[in-house]
Amino acid sequence: MNTNYANKNRLKDLTFWQKIYVPEIIKGLSVTMKNMFKPNFTLQYPEEKFIQPDSYRGRPVLVQEENNIERCVACGLCARVCPALAIEVQANETESEKERYPEKFEINMLRCIFCGFCEEVCPEEAIIMSKDYELVFRVREDAIYSKDKLLVPVKDLQDRINYLREFKG
Amino acid sequence: MNDFVFYTVVTLIKLVAFVSVIFLSVAYLVYFERKIAAWAQNRVGPNRVGPLGLLQPFADVLKLTLKEDIVPDAANKTMHTLAPMISIFVAFSTYAVIPVGPDITVFGRTISLSLAPGINIGVLYVLALTSIGVYAITFAGWSSGSKYSLLGGIRSSAQMISYEISMGFSIAGVIMLASSLQMDEIVKSQHGWMWNAIVQPIGFITFVVSSFAETNRLPFDLPEAEPELVGGYHTEYSSMKFAAFFLAEYANMLIASAMIVTLYLGGWQFPYAETFNISPMLLVGLQIGAFVLKMVAVLFFFIWVRWSLPRFRYDQLMDIGWKVMFPLSLINLLWVAIVTMFMK
Amino acid sequence: MPKITIDNKEIDFTQGQTIIQAAEAASIDIPHFCWHSALSVSGNCRVCLVEVEKMPKLVIACSTLATDGMVVSSQSEKTLSARSAVMEFILINHPLDCPICDEAGDCKLQNYTYKHSNGESRFIESKNSKDKRVALGPNVMFDGERCISCSRCIRFCDEIVGEKQLTFVKRGDRVTISTFPGKELDNDYSMNVIDICPVGALTSRDFRFTSRVWEMSSTKSICSGCSKGCNIDVWVRNNQILRLTPRQNDAVNNFWMCDEGRLNTFKHINADTRINGPQVRRDGALSKVTWDEAFSAAASELKAFSKDEIGFVGSPQATNEDNFLFSKFVKSNFGIKNLTFFKHIIPGTADSLLQKEDKSPNSFGAELAGIKPSKDGYDFASLLSAINSHKIKALYILEDSNILEIPEIESYLSKLDLLIVHSVNSSVLTQRANIVFPAASYAEKNGTWINCDGIIQRIRPAVTTQEIDRSLDGFSMSRLDKFGTEYDRWNQTAKVDARPSWKILCGLMTVFGQKQKFSIVEEVFSEMSNTIPSLNGIDYSSIGDLGIKVSLKSPIPATIEGKH
């Protein structure tokens, strides 16, 4: 295939039939005509939903352990790495062994760009890109997801965690 | 009942029928434009409003009516308002001379299936009116006080004037063959398979190409080339004024295809239908059906082309208009002259 | 002068310096954990190993004396591999605690691990476990696992404070830090061990887990706790001060500050008791008014008294600029008869290290700026008795919360007919006042203080009030400040409607018909340096980060020099 478009575009490089243009029109028309009988790609969204591969990056969520405690230790690395400044973490001391926990953990979903950096940087595998992409809010305040919305039981995130372990090393 | 009252009533009925049919067809033309685009691109197209999305056109109209009517500060208010009016007036009045079927006889009186039958300068009337359409677009472009609109308007007038010439010459060939300017006569002159499209193929092609240009359809939609000119001459229009332009554009498309059918594809004639030995009413039905069918085919072609071909560059557009279409239409004229000489 | 070559760079040194000292003087960084320029040499971390020509083995730079003609390499292959080996040893038992460790981001061990270690550990056995979360004292928390046994904290207590409160216990890999049984790490300077600990083994119980270092902005300022004027950094996040840490200034505080100053001089700035907007007493209650209303109210009320009936109290807590304008205001309108200020001295609170008896940061400055009575005027003590005998009926107090420490202050205040105060927080003073001007605190304005040794030093704004803007007014900014917008939640913290006293006085003087041309505080200072001989030729840039000594005319009272 000649990819040297700059040359190919010159009028002198065109063949006689190309210059006449009519056969080219017919070619073009036949392409569209053929496509009219091909099946559609459209997914009827609210009724049909697509099945996300494990590599899909939906909204970031916090991993909730079996004992209903978040895995996060509020190290703040995700907040630091987040290029969109979407994450706000306030740490505090907990009596449990991990010493430190996020007293407040908020992600501003209006700021988040789903880059997945937070997931990549987290030393505790505590923040995971879920498959959830349906984010609707009517007021800005609703777009700030706090722990109640962010915590997701670890068993629901197993697919992604396995994927990460396989490919992140 | 005297003739005057009878014909007044009949004309009024025809008027109402024509206008509503045009409105409806324009609405669904938009719908099919979107559907066909979707099919060509392996999509579904509008399917949410009503069954199969059939109520979509009404939703669109409703939406447009509810929009705020914005007139730019820099606009010339009068012209700005006048332009869409001219545009839609021209589009609708052209239909007056298009025959959709043969004359029929009701209560012993002959009724013609066109609004203004027997106008002996039918073709000229159409040509004249479509030229007025240029004014609408030029006014709109100039009066908006926006560079995009102005450029769109200027391009549009240049384009329409250029292509009107080859269009005129192509029609001249048709008139020479029919020896009449009257639409009915032109239709009748193409009896059997003597369609002008077959008799004078070059004229047919130049006419079709010119009508694409006249209606500002792709590949000749330079006046409103979105990537360069935003919306072209109607950039600064909104609400019902925008709707008027929109409507006029599709109405023009209907006229253009009606003209193509009438002048080149045998109009309402079904080839050799007279020899089928069927009842007169059925015959008329068949012929109206034939007209509609031909229209639909041409309209489909219009839409099909839009979603297949890329837009021309402005210089290419002018080149084709003056250096290709114009000589071709002259050659066609010569050809028709020779044909007439030998046939007579 | 003897010369030593370090990394191909020939440098002069003074006899008796070690290699690491010579290198430091020439700004060559030789990695070190246990060595600290203010502490004795212990030489136990081994990270400072360097190669010296003609010596058979590597030597530790911290305890090897530099000699003339010595050729040292801190970057040779041998040095680097030894350093990386030492790092691997230190990390053998160091927990992977960084995510929960307060030191992270500001940790010597972390930094050196990135720089000088190959990032791999061959140690597959399980790490030692030691006590975590041990409260060594009221202010300091200890994590045994993170400790790398550098002994800096022990040496600090022994050598700088002079109280032997910490020691190593156990041997080998079980070694850990402890106080003596039943004793606590509770000296007045205990929190400095947090700063010098190269790892996160010692953390502040006050600040623990509050914020990451990288989330805060740090602003160079001065501690307001006493007249020593220790140099500090003010750490701010979301417009709130979270902690103060000492900043090195060898002429003032060296590396240290006292716990009192560190913990108790900033919390009032974030407190709910801040005065927000000027207030005027109407019908017996204070109500909020606009600035202009407050100015004209103050002017008309002051004019109702004769000059001799009004007392003016400047402030050793306010800046020189504030006091200067105050004295200018008083001088031009009321004579300088009753212009004085309250020296807050608590006898017996001074020590040999930093703390001073005078609990105000700017007593010298206030006096220098002209806050002193004329010969026939009242000084502070006689002012109080004059109030008692109702000779003084009106009192104008510049920001000075220390006045509250005067016994029975309320009974004096209740005798007054008019009380005008500039104040940061609400207090007995403001509750008694007729007009209250909200003053910006020391962390919200620019200005200068003069410490007990006559060193003039700058304070800088770290917290915004309504009238200043973080980015426009040249604050130091954290990442959130830089890249956030005003709509972000961290920028929504309420800002106080307060102004620095000099601005308030400018406004007041305008009402008195003496419009001042100052728009920034630096202009006040330049007028000051032109009028006050001891400040001649000094400006903000010459004061710089570390301050300069002012030649005071009045003899400086004997102060005990801090240990450098």
Ligand code: SF4
């Ligand atoms: S990086 Fe992980 S552990 Fe650290 S604060 Fe974010 S979610 Fe929590």
Ligand code: SF4
């Ligand atoms: S996905 Fe990216 S943008 Fe979103 S919170 Fe994580 S780091 Fe921030």
Ligand code: SF4
């Ligand atoms: S002391 Fe330093 S290296 Fe150790 S856990 Fe804390 S931050 Fe990490």
Ligand code: SF4
């Ligand atoms: S606690 Fe810190 S300063 Fe003290 S010995 Fe351990 S590492 Fe060194």
